[in-house]
Amino acid sequence: MSKKIITIGEVMMRLSTQGHERFVQASSYEAVFGGSEANVSICLANWDQETYHVTAFPGHDIGKAATRYLRQTGVNTDFVYFSEGRMGLYFLENGSMQRSSKIIYDRFDSAFSNFDGKDINWDLVFDGADWFHWTGITPALSQNAADMTLKALKVANAKGLTISGDINYRRNLWQYGKGPLDVMPELIRYTHVLVAGKSDFENCMDITLEDWADACHQAKRDYPQIKFITKTKRESISASHNRLKGVLWNGEEILFSNIYEMTHIVDRVGGGDAFIAGLIYGLMHLSDQEAIEFATASSVLKHSIKGDANFVSLEEVHDLVKGENVGKLLR
Amino acid sequence: MSKKIITIGEVMMRLSTQGHERFVQASSYEAVFGGSEANVSICLANWDQETYHVTAFPGHDIGKAATRYLRQTGVNTDFVYFSEGRMGLYFLENGSMQRSSKIIYDRFDSAFSNFDGKDINWDLVFDGADWFHWTGITPALSQNAADMTLKALKVANAKGLTISGDINYRRNLWQYGKGPLDVMPELIRYTHVLVAGKSDFENCMDITLEDWADACHQAKRDYPQIKFITKTKRESISASHNRLKGVLWNGEEILFSNIYEMTHIVDRVGGGDAFIAGLIYGLMHLSDQEAIEFATASSVLKHSIKGDANFVSLEEVHDLVKGENVGKLLR
Amino acid sequence: MSKKIITIGEVMMRLSTQGHERFVQASSYEAVFGGSEANVSICLANWDQETYHVTAFPGHDIGKAATRYLRQTGVNTDFVYFSEGRMGLYFLENGSMQRSSKIIYDRFDSAFSNFDGKDINWDLVFDGADWFHWTGITPALSQNAADMTLKALKVANAKGLTISGDINYRRNLWQYGKGPLDVMPELIRYTHVLVAGKSDFENCMDITLEDWADACHQAKRDYPQIKFITKTKRESISASHNRLKGVLWNGEEILFSNIYEMTHIVDRVGGGDAFIAGLIYGLMHLSDQEAIEFATASSVLKHSIKGDANFVSLEEVHDLVKGENVGKLLR
Amino acid sequence: MSKKIITIGEVMMRLSTQGHERFVQASSYEAVFGGSEANVSICLANWDQETYHVTAFPGHDIGKAATRYLRQTGVNTDFVYFSEGRMGLYFLENGSMQRSSKIIYDRFDSAFSNFDGKDINWDLVFDGADWFHWTGITPALSQNAADMTLKALKVANAKGLTISGDINYRRNLWQYGKGPLDVMPELIRYTHVLVAGKSDFENCMDITLEDWADACHQAKRDYPQIKFITKTKRESISASHNRLKGVLWNGEEILFSNIYEMTHIVDRVGGGDAFIAGLIYGLMHLSDQEAIEFATASSVLKHSIKGDANFVSLEEVHDLVKGENVGKLLR
Amino acid sequence: MSKKIITIGEVMMRLSTQGHERFVQASSYEAVFGGSEANVSICLANWDQETYHVTAFPGHDIGKAATRYLRQTGVNTDFVYFSEGRMGLYFLENGSMQRSSKIIYDRFDSAFSNFDGKDINWDLVFDGADWFHWTGITPALSQNAADMTLKALKVANAKGLTISGDINYRRNLWQYGKGPLDVMPELIRYTHVLVAGKSDFENCMDITLEDWADACHQAKRDYPQIKFITKTKRESISASHNRLKGVLWNGEEILFSNIYEMTHIVDRVGGGDAFIAGLIYGLMHLSDQEAIEFATASSVLKHSIKGDANFVSLEEVHDLVKGENVGKLLR
Amino acid sequence: MSKKIITIGEVMMRLSTQGHERFVQASSYEAVFGGSEANVSICLANWDQETYHVTAFPGHDIGKAATRYLRQTGVNTDFVYFSEGRMGLYFLENGSMQRSSKIIYDRFDSAFSNFDGKDINWDLVFDGADWFHWTGITPALSQNAADMTLKALKVANAKGLTISGDINYRRNLWQYGKGPLDVMPELIRYTHVLVAGKSDFENCMDITLEDWADACHQAKRDYPQIKFITKTKRESISASHNRLKGVLWNGEEILFSNIYEMTHIVDRVGGGDAFIAGLIYGLMHLSDQEAIEFATASSVLKHSIKGDANFVSLEEVHDLVKGENVGKLLR
Numbered sequence A, B, C, D, E, F: 001m002s003k004k005i006i007t008i009g010e011v012m013m014r015l016s017t018q019g020h021e022r023f024v025q026a027s028s029y030e031a032v033f034g035g036s037e038a039n040v041s042i043c044l045a046n047w048d049q050e051t052y053h054v055t056a057f058p059g060h061d062i063g064k065a066a067t068r069y070l071r072q073t074g075v076n077t078d079f080v081y082f083s084e085g086r087m088g089l090y091f092l093e094n095g096s097m098q099r100s101s102k103i104i105y106d107r108f109d110s111a112f113s114n115f116d117g118k119d120i121n122w123d124l125v126f127d128g129a130d131w132f133h134w135t136g137i138t139p140a141l142s143q144n145a146a147d148m149t150l151k152a153l154k155v156a157n158a159k160g161l162t163i164s165g166d167i168n169y170r171r172n173l174w175q176y177g178k179g180p181l182d183v184m185p186e187l188i189r190y191t192h193v194l195v196a197g198k199s200d201f202e203n204c205m206d207i208t209l210e211d212w213a214d215a216c217h218q219a220k221r222d223y224p225q226i227k228f229i230t231k232t233k234r235e236s237i238s239a240s241h242n243r244l245k246g247v248l249w250n251g252e253e254i255l256f257s258n259i260y261e262m263t264h265i266v267d268r269v270g271g272g273d274a275f276i277a278g279l280i281y282g283l284m285h286l287s288d289q290e291a292i293e294f295a296t297a298s299s300v301l302k303h304s305i306k307g308d309a310n311f312v313s314l315e316e317v318h319d320l321v322k323g324e325n326v327g328k329l330l331r
Helices: A036-046 A061-072 A137-141 A143-158 A180-188 A198-205 A212-222 A271-285 A288-302 A314-322 B036-046 B061-072 B122-126 B137-141 B143-158 B180-188 B198-205 B212-222 B271-285 B288-302 B314-322 C036-046 C061-072 C137-141 C143-158 C180-188 C198-205 C212-222 C271-285 C288-302 C314-322 D036-046 D061-072 D137-141 D143-158 D180-188 D198-205 D212-222 D271-285 D288-302 D314-322 E036-046 E061-072 E137-141 E143-158 E180-188 E198-205 E212-222 E271-285 E288-302 E314-322 F036-046 F061-072 F122-126 F137-141 F143-158 F180-188 F198-205 F212-222 F271-285 F288-302 F314-322
Strands: A004-008 A012-017 A028-034 A050-057 A080-082 A089-093 A101-106 A131-135 A162-166 A193-195 A228-238 A241-249 A254-256 A260-262 B004-008 B012-017 B028-034 B050-057 B080-082 B089-093 B101-106 B131-135 B162-166 B193-195 B228-236 B242-249 B254-262 C004-008 C012-017 C028-034 C050-057 C080-082 C089-093 C101-106 C131-135 C162-166 C193-195 C228-238 C241-249 C254-256 C260-262 D004-008 D012-017 D028-034 D050-057 D080-082 D089-093 D101-106 D131-135 D162-166 D193-195 D228-238 D241-249 D254-256 D260-262 E004-008 E012-017 E028-034 E050-057 E080-082 E089-093 E101-106 E131-135 E162-166 E193-195 E228-238 E241-249 E254-256 E260-262 F004-008 F012-017 F028-034 F050-057 F080-082 F089-093 F101-106 F131-135 F162-166 F193-195 F228-238 F241-249 F254-256 F260-262
Touching: A004 A036, A004 A143, A028 A036, A028 A061, A036 A050, A036 A061, A036 A131, A036 A137, A036 A271, A050 A061, A061 A080, A061 E061, A061 F101, A101 F061, A131 A137, A131 A143, A131 A271, A137 A143, A137 A180, A143 A162, A143 A180, A162 A271, A180 A198, A193 A271, A198 A212, A212 A228, A212 A241, A228 A271, A228 A288, A241 A271, A241 A288, A254 A288, A260 A288, A271 A288, A288 A314, B004 B036, B004 B143, B028 B036, B028 B061, B036 B050, B036 B061, B036 B131, B036 B137, B036 B271, B050 B061, B061 B080, B061 D061, B061 E101, B101 E061, B122 B143, B131 B137, B131 B143, B131 B271, B137 B143, B137 B180, B143 B162, B143 B180, B162 B271, B180 B198, B193 B271, B198 B212, B212 B228, B212 B242, B228 B271, B228 B288, B242 B271, B242 B288, B254 B288, B271 B288, B288 B314, C004 C036, C004 C143, C028 C036, C028 C061, C036 C050, C036 C061, C036 C131, C036 C137, C036 C271, C050 C061, C061 C080, C061 D101, C061 F061, C101 D061, C131 C137, C131 C143, C131 C271, C137 C143, C137 C180, C143 C162, C143 C180, C162 C271, C180 C198, C193 C271, C198 C212, C212 C228, C212 C241, C228 C271, C228 C288, C241 C271, C241 C288, C254 C288, C260 C288, C271 C288, C288 C314, D004 D036, D004 D143, D028 D036, D028 D061, D036 D050, D036 D061, D036 D131, D036 D137, D036 D271, D050 D061, D061 D080, D131 D137, D131 D143, D131 D271, D137 D143, D137 D180, D143 D162, D143 D180, D162 D271, D180 D198, D193 D271, D198 D212, D212 D228, D212 D241, D228 D271, D228 D288, D241 D271, D241 D288, D254 D288, D260 D288, D271 D288, D288 D314, E004 E036, E004 E143, E028 E036, E028 E061, E036 E050, E036 E061, E036 E131, E036 E137, E036 E271, E050 E061, E061 E080, E131 E137, E131 E143, E131 E271, E137 E143, E137 E180, E143 E162, E143 E180, E162 E271, E180 E198, E193 E271, E198 E212, E212 E228, E212 E241, E228 E271, E228 E288, E241 E271, E241 E288, E254 E288, E260 E288, E271 E288, E288 E314, F004 F036, F004 F143, F028 F036, F028 F061, F036 F050, F036 F061, F036 F131, F036 F137, F036 F271, F050 F061, F061 F080, F122 F143, F131 F137, F131 F143, F131 F271, F137 F143, F137 F180, F143 F162, F143 F180, F162 F271, F180 F198, F193 F271, F198 F212, F212 F228, F212 F241, F228 F271, F228 F288, F241 F271, F241 F288, F254 F288, F260 F288, F271 F288, F288 F314
Parallel strands: A004 A050, A004 A131, A012 A089, A050 A080, A131 A162, A162 A193, A193 A228, B004 B050, B004 B131, B012 B089, B050 B080, B131 B162, B162 B193, B193 B228, C004 C050, C004 C131, C012 C089, C050 C080, C131 C162, C162 C193, C193 C228, D004 D050, D004 D131, D012 D089, D050 D080, D131 D162, D162 D193, D193 D228, E004 E050, E004 E131, E012 E089, E050 E080, E131 E162, E162 E193, E193 E228, F004 F050, F004 F131, F012 F089, F050 F080, F131 F162, F162 F193, F193 F228
Antiparallel strands: A012 A028, A028 F028, A089 A101, A228 A241, A241 A254, A241 A260, B012 B028, B028 E028, B089 B101, B228 B242, B242 B254, C012 C028, C028 D028, C089 C101, C228 C241, C241 C254, C241 C260, D012 D028, D089 D101, D228 D241, D241 D254, D241 D260, E012 E028, E089 E101, E228 E241, E241 E254, E241 E260, F012 F028, F089 F101, F228 F241, F241 F254, F241 F260
């Protein structure tokens, strides 16, 4: 039942204030590591999938600590490289009630964004693999990272892997001279499962239809290899209380998950990555409807866990889908 | 107004992860001590009742720390013994939202379960006492523990104490060769106040009626010394939000407490023990209806307090029953 | 856009238990500093107003730490004095659910209450200033403190400052031989913006009308210099969930703010001070209706922040008033 | 082998900065309770002596926490009273290397110093007791405390207890209008075992001889009931490294303990109290020379333990005297 | 330069009090994992050796956390099994000055000691491996564990691996009915590098010569396959200050390392394992004299690191041997 | 007695592991702010000197926190600017025993190094000032920073300030295309008090004499405005134990301070800055010999304090020079 999945992307050190402290109050920071694509690999590794994350770290002790972190979670680190540059960082302030959470990114000039990946043997990386997942963050970082993504996509495609891409458009990135429309369309052309909302369609695919379903159809016309398009719908009653629903277009119809009230959020960073990991798992092992339910339940559980990563078992996700053992005291 | 109450049972070291951390994330554990029966004694000691807890610990420094803990809370430790065996432990992971809390028990071969209590002078233990409380956990641990419970019950009964028993059926215990139906009926025969729900009636008293009121009547027929049967009704909206109501059958009618919304649970372990302590207090000092209200309010407040024990004052419980000073800032 | 504001009052060391721990459980206390009037100055300093706080501390290292704290927050400490007496303290236990928060004050014989302020050059203090804020806590502490308040009010009035006073009646204070009606009326006579609820009107102004609007009219008749009277209406569903609304009488009509649900309160101490700071800012820079909205939003955000002080930006308050960026993850 | 020992004195809340933080750096404080005389009782309770501490606390939750602390350590709290006044406090900054440790006392107007002890049944307190220990701190606090000490001494003397007194002269106390020479001589007259150094002799007994042995002889002439005089000699190489030796004059000769190098001091507060507890134990159960060795070893071990109290076993002290199991890893 | 090394043994959860707290003071415990043989693997993995640890854990989340810990440190966990039984634990109290450190073991009935290893494919385990390391702790736990050790030794020997054994005699183990002389000699017969001191020779090899060199010769006569015997000499000035020297008998002569003063010990648990790891590395990659220097320097550095494991780089050990970069601030 | 002192330089966020944890073990980091020149200002501010620090931070919340930190310590922040770029960081691992401390710098592209200071009104900055202090770190960061330093030096010189410069040569800096000999000589030409050791003379002044006294004479010949050259001599017995001596050449003779054993170092970062602050204070207020004693004592005390900054009073430094109150418990 285990599949082999490859992810690529930057992993940052995450420094978050204690509890709900504001940045100006902080006298210490909790440190873990995270990055959108690695979060997907970690989540899948928890479910006994064989995952490899491709990335680069600086060669110093904190780069080693990051590698150790990935290894701890069960992700294979054979394709973690040490190269020139600094450790990408982000600082997180965890909101509460009406007060929003805040992230200060500090990721420019990182080892990963400087990394050219020239020595990666992509045939070896993708050997025997079932799935490749990338996001729009990587090509937004640097020309090197965009080139590497394209190269990886070509080999993965040639070897017949299913490919998912989380468009994840972020205006603050894309500072190396190219814009998303210069780069993303070619990458999307190799992608079968797309995570995309309205802003992603507009900024990275030049599709500006108001209706998401129409946009999906348009995307399929422009990129006929696409099989699934997916997103979550999140309503923020407050920083502590969100409402979440998963949406999956399978080329024919739009499937919805149950709606979940998340009333005492512990940490919402990585909620989207847990959704994607759930969807990848679901599309490999379950029916379409089950997949979107599984993905959404995975995302919900992530909101109860500190850090970027979703440390939940298959059983816990399945139970939540079924409404069993929810919010109990399990002895 | 102070009564003398005796409890008996194992006290474990409780090791809980920080905040809402999962076991796989933990790099430290908070340590307190707790056990269902001792929790009852501690709660009652807070209300200036004179309580004695009978138990056994290993003779090493952690056994001493456990004794010190009981003494700190005001429980009399004259009948705490040091004997062979390990310290019983349990590990707790505190859930949030839809994610359940989890307990990993590690209590086999403990000093208490190995303890035969041969040297206990039960006449002395129960001298001048008003009430004896036991639970179905103790006879489930070992033949020694079951024998000791029976012996204690006989003496307590002979000396005219009121006796309460929390059936508390747990399938994972009962591993020493006997089943609950081999042991529990004889013990229940000495008990005047029973804490029992459907599963307890079925597994420990062989009463399988669907309706709880009918089961109470049946129990009274089988065990005519019973005066009260009680339970709580808990609805788990999530791990952070429960709804609670107390139920008391006094041989004539079923009394209900107010229903409480517990919307930001800090720690639900020990909630049942706080209920029982409240009921014991109530049946000694209040009317039946007041008793079930007092018991339920005691339980509600426990959910706002970290650890197994319910550190609240009489005034705080009475105020909650009256709806006064609820959720304020008291200067 | 920056105004100069002067506040006067005692600053205490606040020792609060960790998380939701009860006093009897505490093995450590978090320490910050706070006091109603200083909290107002700190809040306004965050919004780039030029604030000076007048107070006195003991000359030892903890008095120095208190001064450093004020300086850190941007409050000018040129008029912080070191004098005889102890550091005022308060101990805080943070409630949860139905369990109330508790404060144990330990502020008698403090350096501030012993301080006679004889050497203060009030002309210098108020030089170029726009606003002076005092509260009814100061004259309740000691004759010295009451005299100093009166002296300050006279100079501030003579120099044409706008003066706000938070009546803030507390029965446990007023232990030096005078009652509020002996002292407060004369002080209120110099005050243009009054923070007063029913209990304040009764105890400090001898106005016992049931209707708050009527009481405002009566107050205006008794103290014709009054321009605004304000208060908040707080409904405590639980210690974790309050409902808040701001109310402002501007001499003509009563204006109301939006109502806010505060469902996951982090720390409610200082919520009133954040309201007052917001109102002072609003009355200096905004319309009356905008002012009461700004004040209430400022107070709401405070409830999400640990400590006495409200570390929020102008933008965050304005955003909440507009319903923008509420409870999001801002990258 | 167990004796009954009574101590009397104030117990303060001790608030110490974390690690070696300075007061101006502290954002939290560790809280325990301590006081010279209670520290003696706690230390003796660890050695299975039956100890009672007589004191008074404010009736609020922190006073209750202090009582719980004493009870936890095994000290009997039957004679702990709740009375008017605040909780005495002291703030501790733990030095390192050449930097000294600092204490800021905040104990005036405490419940204990206001306590008149009129209702204490001293006959009951001393019933069956072997030893009474007091210090010069108590009569230095207030007339009430001095009177109560004298009354206790008279009863203890009449009932034939052995009485020890730690002169412990502190210039900063004695602020209620009397000086040590007004009060102490009468109290010393009831005392058999005196802890006194040069400054104590001078300030409390008006004996100004340079040589300590001569001073002991003079003391014996002035107070013929004295049997032992004792002190420690401490050399402070740095805050982290002290050298310690115990000295005991038994009326005939001066006995010295081994000299100990304490090279990595964890917490030196309470080192003198651990010495006194050790001496009391020693004089009750051992020879004179053994007593001074036991006392000094007890004090040395205290320096390795955080807090005021000396949590060591009899075996650990005996082992250190014998040089066995010193600084090992005991499995 | 990388070799493949196999270790086998129990890994326990280590729960240590904070700082220098005593067990009776602890309100939380730091949790890591450790075991003598796994510590060796972890240390070697830090030096880029390919290490596999063979062990068994309970299948619950704490067993998973233990596996994650090994994986994090770079040890290969392909041969980690989940089986029936509890998690072995040990509690650690870190001494200071004259006060010893204390360990309370709680490891009976663990998953590892119950594990029969019947399904282990030892040919696969040792495939391509260079070295196998075991200790006398494993055969002391249970018959199952002793049998498994013997089986592993036979296969390792047949495949030509170098085998090291740390005799590590502990009287408190060996509770399953056999004594060390019943079991150890046969295991030692397969071992080329022996870690053994006087007590080990006596209790496990029945060699009682006073002189360690003579004992080595005798051992060689009894077990002619032995090539090296080694030990450390440790002098405990205090728990904070030890003196350490390594000793290696290579069949011809006794080689000594430099003597090291360890004056501010952070954590001495695992010091011996770091020595053995260093020796294994040294004997594979260096001369005999260099090996004993490397091993001792490795052990010294371990004493500066919290936890069981020695997280130091090759360069750090080599630098210490050369006396370079010792105790500096490296920028 | 208060003088006005100006410093200029980058202030970084310092993220240090807890206790003696290694980077690979860290799950949280303690955060303070520090930089060589700001450390000097902070130290002098503690001694009631009027200090201004000139620097630039990014405009986000962490830049604000850094400003707040400076303000808290008493440094005037009128000349703190917000500009483009990131926050400079450094990660610190605190060594122990033979294990060295390690710093990982992450300061490239910081707001300060990008800052051109074009808008600074240097006449205003230096108005009424007595002293200007700079270090060789600033011109090593960027051409902008080097230019700004030169400009500041010219104005300070023209206004007659005494100027001190800490050469502080660091090979890892100087990455913007210029070397120290291209830049430093011109800056040194404006400097009266030089902090320089052998490596500084060689790399920044091209003076390669073996003897430090000879080098001082040579420096005086090349830069005749120099009045004092100073350095410390540090011997690292281990990371926990250093030996320190101050050396001052006053143009005529070499003066030495007492030698200090620092046996339990808490934090040695900033030790050199505390020395310089002490020397600046000394040269302004004391004799030459007293100055070097004061400077060295200041540095010694810094080693007992966590963080970059030296929070000690004038009295504490004077006391250490006199050997009074050293390593005591001050009540």
